[in-house]
Amino acid sequence: MPRIARERDRVLRRSARATGLTASVTSLAYLAVPGGLDAPVILFAATLILLMIGCQYVLGQSGALRWVLCIVLLGNAVILVIGLATRVDVGLNAVEEALIGTLAAAAVSCVAPVLVVGPQRQLVLFGSFGVTVAGVALVTITAGGSVLPLALTVCGWAALSLGGWWIAQSVPRVLQRVAAIGRAHQAERHASELEAQRRQGARLLHDTVLATLTLLAHSGVGVSPAALRQQSGDDARLLRQLRLGALPTPARSGVYTLEPANTSMLGSTLESVKQRFGRMGLEVDWHGSGQVLLPSDVLDSFLLALGECLENVRRHSGVTRADVTISDDDTTVRAMVTDAGRGFDLSAVGTERLGFAESVVARLRDVGGNARLFSSPGSGTTVVLEVPK
Amino acid sequence: MTTGAPPTPAAAPPAGGSSSARAHRQLLEEQRDERRRTFRRPQRTVDTTRANRTGLGSRHLGFGISMSGGFVALFLLWRFAMQWDRYPNPLPTLAAWIVLLLATVATLVLVNRLPDRMPTWLFLAALAAGEVVVGLDLAGYGHTGAVGTYPTAAAAVGALFAVLVSVRRGREIVAATLVLGAVIAAGSVSAARTDPEVVALAVLTIGLCMFPPLLGVSIVRGFRRMVQRELDLVLVQSTISQPSSAVGMLASEELARIDLDAETLLDDVATGRTALPLSPAKSAAAASLATQLRLHLIEGRRETWLHHALTESEFLGPAVNLDDPAGLAGQLSPMQRDALLLAIWLLISDTEGAEPTVSLVFGPFGRTHGHVIGEMLRFPIKMIIEGVPRRRVDPETWQAIRVVGPHIDSVRSGQLHVDIECSIDNPADA
Numbered sequence: 001m002p003r004i005a006r007e008r009d010r011v012l013r014r015s016a017r018a019t020g021l022t023a024s025v026t027s028l029a030y031l032a033v034p035g036g037l038d039a040p041v042i043l044f045a046a047t048l049i050l051l052m053i054g055c056q057y058v059l060g061q062s063g064a065l066r067w068v069l070c071i072v073l074l075g076n077a078v079i080l081v082i083g084l085a086t087r088v089d090v091g092l093n094a095v096e097e098a099l100i101g102t103l104a105a106a107a108v109s110c111v112a113p114v115l116v117v118g119p120q121r122q123l124v125l126f127g128s129f130g131v132t133v134a135g136v137a138l139v140t141i142t143a144g145g146s147v148l149p150l151a152l153t154v155c156g157w158a159a160l161s162l163g164g165w166w167i168a169q170s171v172p173r174v175l176q177r178v179a180a181i182g183r184a185h186q187a188e189r190h191a192s193e194l195e196a197q198r199r200q201g202a203r204l205l206h207d208t209v210l211a212t213l214t215l216l217a218h219s220g221v222g223v224s225p226a227a228l229r230q231q232s233g234d235d236a237r238l239l240r241q242l243r244l245g246a247l248p249t250p251a252r253s254g255v256y257t258l259e260p261a262n263t264s265m266l267g268s269t270l271e272s273v274k275q276r277f278g279r280m281g282l283e284v285d286w287h288g289s290g291q292v293l294l295p296s297d298v299l300d301s302f303l304l305a306l307g308e309c310l311e312n313v314r315r316h317s318g319v320t321r322a323d324v325t326i327s328d329d330d331t332t333v334r335a336m337v338t339d340a341g342r343g344f345d346l347s348a349v350g351t352e353r354l355g356f357a358e359s360v361v362a363r364l365r366d367v368g369g370n371a372r373l374f375s376s377p378g379s380g381t382t383v384v385l386e387v388p389k
Numbered sequence: 390m391t392t393g394a395p396p397t398p399a400a401a402p403p404a405g406g407s408s409s410a411r412a413h414r415q416l417l418e419e420q421r422d423e424r425r426r427t428f429r430r431p432q433r434t435v436d437t438t439r440a441n442r443t444g445l446g447s448r449h450l451g452f453g454i455s456m457s458g459g460f461v462a463l464f465l466l467w468r469f470a471m472q473w474d475r476y477p478n479p480l481p482t483l484a485a486w487i488v489l490l491l492a493t494v495a496t497l498v499l500v501n502r503l504p505d506r507m508p509t510w511l512f513l514a515a516l517a518a519g520e521v522v523v524g525l526d527l528a529g530y531g532h533t534g535a536v537g538t539y540p541t542a543a544a545a546v547g548a549l550f551a552v553l554v555s556v557r558r559g560r561e562i563v564a565a566t567l568v569l570g571a572v573i574a575a576g577s578v579s580a581a582r583t584d585p586e587v588v589a590l591a592v593l594t595i596g597l598c599m600f601p602p603l604l605g606v607s608i609v610r611g612f613r614r615m616v617q618r619e620l621d622l623v624l625v626q627s628t629i630s631q632p633s634s635a636v637g638m639l640a641s642e643e644l645a646r647i648d649l650d651a652e653t654l655l656d657d658v659a660t661g662r663t664a665l666p667l668s669p670a671k672s673a674a675a676a677s678l679a680t681q682l683r684l685h686l687i688e689g690r691r692e693t694w695l696h697h698a699l700t701e702s703e704f705l706g707p708a709v710n711l712d713d714p715a716g717l718a719g720q721l722s723p724m725q726r727d728a729l730l731l732a733i734w735l736l737i738s739d740t741e742g743a744e745p746t747v748s749l750v751f752g753p754f755g756r757t758h759g760h761v762i763g764e765m766l767r768f769p770i771k772m773i774i775e776g777v778p779r780r781r782v783d784p785e786t787w788q789a790i791r792v793v794g795p796h797i798d799s800v801r802s803g804q805l806h807v808d809i810e811c812s813i814d815n816p817a818d819a
Contacts, residue, residue, distance in 0.1 A: 002785065003785075007615055007619065010615070011608070011611055014607075014608075014611050015604070015607075015608050015611075018604055018607045018608070019600075019604055022600065022604065023600075026592070026596050029592060030589055030592065033588055033589050036589060094587055094589050094590050095589040097589075097590075098589040098590055098593040101593065102596065106600070148468070148471075151464055151467055151468075152464055155460045155461065155463055155464035155467075156460075156461075156464075158460045159456075159458070159459075159460035159461055160457065162453075162456055162457065162460070163453050163454060163456060163457030165453075166449075166452065166453025166456060166457075167450060167453055167608065167612075169449070169453075170447070170449045170450040170453060170612070171612075171615075174447075174449070174450075174612075174616055175616075175619055178616065178619045178620050178623055179623060181437060181438060181620065181623060181624075182623025182624065182626055182627060185433075185434060185437045185438075185623070185624050185627050186627035186630065188433045188436075188437050189433075189627045189628070189631070191433075192431070192433055192638045192641045192642070193631070193635050193636060193637075193638075193641065195641055195645065196635075196636035196637075196640065196641035196644060197636070199641075199644050199645065199648060200636070200644070200685075200686060203686065206682060206686055209651055209655070209682070210679055210683060212655060213651060213654075213655075213675045213676075213678055213679035213682070214675075214676075214679050216655075216667055216671070216672060216675035217672050217673075217675040217676035218672065219666040219667045219669075219672045225665040225666075228658065228665060229659050229661070229665070232655040232656070232658040232659040233655070233656075233659030233660075235651075235655045236652050236655035236656040236659055239648055239649075239651060239652035239655065240652055240656075243645075243648065243649065243652065
């Protein structure tokens with residue numbers, strides 16, 4: 001709430017300053033009209049108006065009451081000097097009338113917008129209005145001029161007071177609407193976050209998509225077009241389901257469950273990995289236990305890491321066969337991926353370059369697991385993956 | 390915004406040499422421009438804002454400005470009544486007033502009926518009505534016989550323009566008003582009134598005609614700027630209720646886009662729309678999609694609420710440098726977050742003209758051993774503010790900073806340094 005009041009006051013102050021400065025500059029222009037006023041009066045009035053411009057500028061910054069009082073006093077002083085210095089026999093001439101009118105109706109009344117809020121300030125508003133009207137009435141009556149400056153004064157004060165009051169109502173109104181938008185947006189942010197989590201959570205799906213995309217990035221070389229089409233079709237359908245709000249988990253090749261399972265059987269999912277690589281030309285032989293129950297997030301990470309390893313074998317080893325041995329004890333499930341390919345020198349090729357650290361180790365570490373890599377040129381590669389049960 | 394380089398001491402202006410200080414300023418300037426250029430709001434944010442646009446327009450304000458203009462018109466009408474006897478033929482001017490009155494009423498009604506923005510044809514119709522009024526009025530007063538009369542209805546057209554300030558662009562209103570002022574000035578000169586005193590009354594008339602629309606434009610402009618800033622703040626304020634780290638709206642949309650692109654590509658392959666083997670361009674697209682997807686799926690792509698707040702804010706983003714490698718901002722309580730965001734916002738939004746820069750450095754923890762259960766964790770937040778002198782900092786800003794934590798402030802080589810000692814609940818105790 002205090003910020004709303006603060007913004008409102010700022011808008012009002014700025015309006016006051018814009019009005020006051022424009023009017024004061026116009027008043028200075030009147031002084032330049034030849035033959036309108038006597039030289040000493042012009043000098044005196046110009047000085048006071050310049051002072052008033054200073055006050056109006058500061059009022060736009062602070063909105064303090066002392067600047068309001070300075071402006072009212074200075075403005076009325078100029079009005080009185082001009083009105084009382086005129087020759088009584090002729091009365092106010094047109095320049096004097098216009099000048100007094102402009103000063104009273106805009107240059108002084110510019111304080112009105114900053115005085116519309118709060119009973120104390122409203123009191124000052126009425127006081128300032130009264131003083132100004134009295135000043136203008138005094139000079140017009142003593143000089144016997146027309147009522148033009150007086151009418152202008154009343155209209156100017158009415159315009160600026162009511163205009164200011166209306167602005168003071170507009171600002172809280174619009175800020176409340178803005179706050180409502182903020183609340184609506186909070187819900188949007190929440191929804192967006194959930195959406196991101198859902199998509200990031202579909203790791204198994206993204207893993208097969210990534211594998212297929214990587215194949216496509218190599219123009220699908222080494223895989224039969226029919227198999228690649230089949231795989232692309234499956235993945236596109238999964239992505240479509242994900243887009244439409246489901247959380248598809250590929251459980252087995254060709255058959256997809258839409259329900260996220262809390263725990264999954266390792267064996268049936270391993271089969272789908274095997275089939276996927278079989279299509280791409282890498283024969284995977286499974287050994288060991290196929291009936292391990294793992295929490296779904298651990299299973300996801302495990303399968304992702306395993307898939308990455310097999311993808312590396314397929315691309316780099318130069319052989320078309322890999323062995324995967326699954327073993328488990330009370331606390332840990334272990335997979336050993338072995339190939340008899342060309343192997344490489346671990347110290348010559350940093351693990352970072354293999355994408356190994358990022359794609360395999362990071363995924364396993366997320367769920368408390370680990371990975372180790374053994375290889376030397378000419379004698380194949382072995383990767384051991386471990387995840388907790 | 391998060392930057393790779395820590396803002397201090399590398400980015401602090403060196404004590405000696407104005408040329409290096411200038412280079413430093415230029416660097417900040419370039420950073421700011423770069424962030425401005427690349428700024429983009431999340432689509433969801435744009436949609437929410439657009440759906441709620443009605444009422445954010447300054448229509449309510451516009452009515453107030455019209456009312457103010459109405460008082461000026463009232464004065465001119467009174468003046469017309471006063472000089473009725475002096476017209477050789479008052480009828481054209483009377484007709485002008487009637488046309489003006491009808492045009493104003495019609496405009497007011499339409500402005501309040503129409504959505505958001507006034508259509509151009511209607512705006513042109515209003516301008517044409519103004520032309521007719523000016524023509525009629527000046528025809529009535531332009532004769533040599535009409536001594537002592539001044540344009541009234543023509544000047545009151547300014548009030549008609551003031552009605553339009555909230556529904557058309559400011560520069561259109563300004564242009565129309567300047568033309569109107571010029572026509573009335575030309576009319577006054579052509580009436581061969583060389584009497585210098587009468588020039589004053591011509592100036593008064595022109596002033597009365599131009600004041601309402603021009604002031605109205607300036608008020609509406611300031612008001613719209615305020616609404617824009619306020620909107621920017623509330624849109625990023627929603628980040629304070631985020632968990633300690635989150636994906637963020639931009640990254641979320643990015644991931645959805647990549648998924649969709651991948652789906653399209655795979656679908657094209659599956660259905661045979663894209664022939665196998667792939668063309669080099671298509672396979673390059675697949676490779677880049679795979680890379681982007683990998684990047685988005687790696688854990689640790691999450692950022693703190695403050696990072697999201699700064700990247701999604703049009704005002705804060707360019708002006709704030711954030712250095713928070715440990716993501717400590719995420720540990721702040723919602724109250725501390727709100728206060729910190731408000732403090733930054735107040736520091737930046739309160740200035741006119743000058744563009745201040747705020748650098749935030751979080752941490753490191755002062756003491757990491759000997760933790761007692763239930764004890765609060767403490768870390769410092771260093772705030773370095775450039776371009777805002779200490780006396781110009783609002784009391785509300787200090788109050789907000791106090792909510793974040795006890796602080797010490799000092800001025801060093803023209804920068805305001807605020808060191809906040811921040812206490813948070815130990816996440817290990819939770």
